[in-house]
Amino acid sequence: MKKYLRLLLCTGVTAALLTLPALAADNDTLPAKQGDFYVMVNGEYVTFPDAVPQIRENRSCLPFVAVFEQLGFAEEDMTWDGATGTVTAVKPDVSYTAFQGNTKQGDLTVELTIGSNDITYWYEGNTTADPHGHQAQVVEHIQSEVAPYVYQNRTYIPFGLLADALSYNVGWDGEVAAVIIDDVDAILAANTETYDRMDEYQAYNRTFVEKNQKVTGSYSMDLTMKQKIQETNSDLSFTAKGDYDMITGGTTAFEFDTDMTMDASMVTGGLDLIGAMTSPEGEPLFPMDLGFSMRGDTTDGIFYFKLDSKQLGNLNGWDTESWYKMDMAAFYDAMSEQTGMTYAQLMELSNASLDESFSQLLPQMLKDMPLNSVAFTTTDYLELLNTICGDSHFVKSGSSYVNTFLNEGGIQGTFTLYTSGGKVNGYAMELKADPDVAGGELSITTSMKGSKMELAMNMEASQGEGQEGSGTLYQVDMTLDMMMDGTYQTTSTQPATEPPAGASVVDLMELLGSLIPTEPTMP
16 A cells, blocks of 8 residues: 555655545554544554543544543643643643744643633743733633533543644544544654755755746647557547746746647547547637646636637637636635645645755644545655655765665656755656556656756556457557656746736636536425
């Protein structure tokens, strides 16, 4: 299972980490379940000697003492006030982000009262000025839908909201019914890896966002597929190529324009099906000339695009004069349960990578990673990040550093950092698969050296099956070649992030919503 997760990570390093799918654990490895669900803390299942997890009002409720002990709270630092029904727990010397935004160290105190939906916590030394100018303790409040309660002389708490507030990473594995709780700070405290190479890599990347950049380049894609089903042959081909110009402003604003030519054919039984396609005016659909423009700013997540093609407009009435608006932030937020991250969190993580070292960025990355499988928790994320980004995995080769972060099961991945004068001035990432593993050859390479970017992908695959006595049942052969290059240079031009003034703008989400039929409502 981890081999396939590792392969997924290879293609995009941390980008792929944000989209890891949920995986079911092998049931043979699970311990006996105690209560309504499992609880896993820092990669280990929690054993409950005298009080087990419960579901109450559709919320996961955990025995207070057992879970807090697992998270580093000592039992002698937990007190019970029978007169008020109040439980207090203290964890000494915790690192936290203070009210002023700086990192401090102090005791963490959590306080809750049986039957009260208000749970409070505070950090020693986290103060702010009150209206009279005196320093006052900052106390945080959590309003829980389920109040703490007592069951068989044991205190239960709805742990999810509290865990989020205390910066634990919390998730749910629906396949095996398990709450996953990871104390990222505790896991990182035992991490001995260093990341000097990645800090140098980040410094190189910053050079492309400190000033506006103009990028010019070209791209192409060639796809061919030959298929034989018994005695019938079908040949499909598709090509696309073009040139593009892009202007970027900092890390968020961009303007992109391209002119593309596409061509396609599909010959089955000697008849070119695509070649016979025409517009209502009788003009051939291919080859198609297509102009594409895109504007936007990732800060607000609002993007605009425009398609300009005579053939496309003739074919389906596409409005080639209007710009179409996409709210990517809203779309991403709607998918947050699957990705484990909101759009705001994604932007926060992206911006932090510009100002912080990799070691400083790592805690936030791990706290934002989705936890949806007991088979892959924060410890596994950290192991994979270390494998790809840790200094101990890079080997010096001449003026370069090479990291073979994957070499198993016929799949090899390498991450190379090029240096000059002791500074990183480029990188390359390559992923290759043995034909026997992937069913064909696969090679993906992306590189940047100096101001030149290149991306190449090649895939060749074959699959077939014979039928005894009657020859070929079916045979499919496919070849895909893709490339893209670009040259960066600084510019004083600001990117246009919106359509020109007065342009017609169509909200794509509203348009798609109007085209989707709705279920009739009952009277």
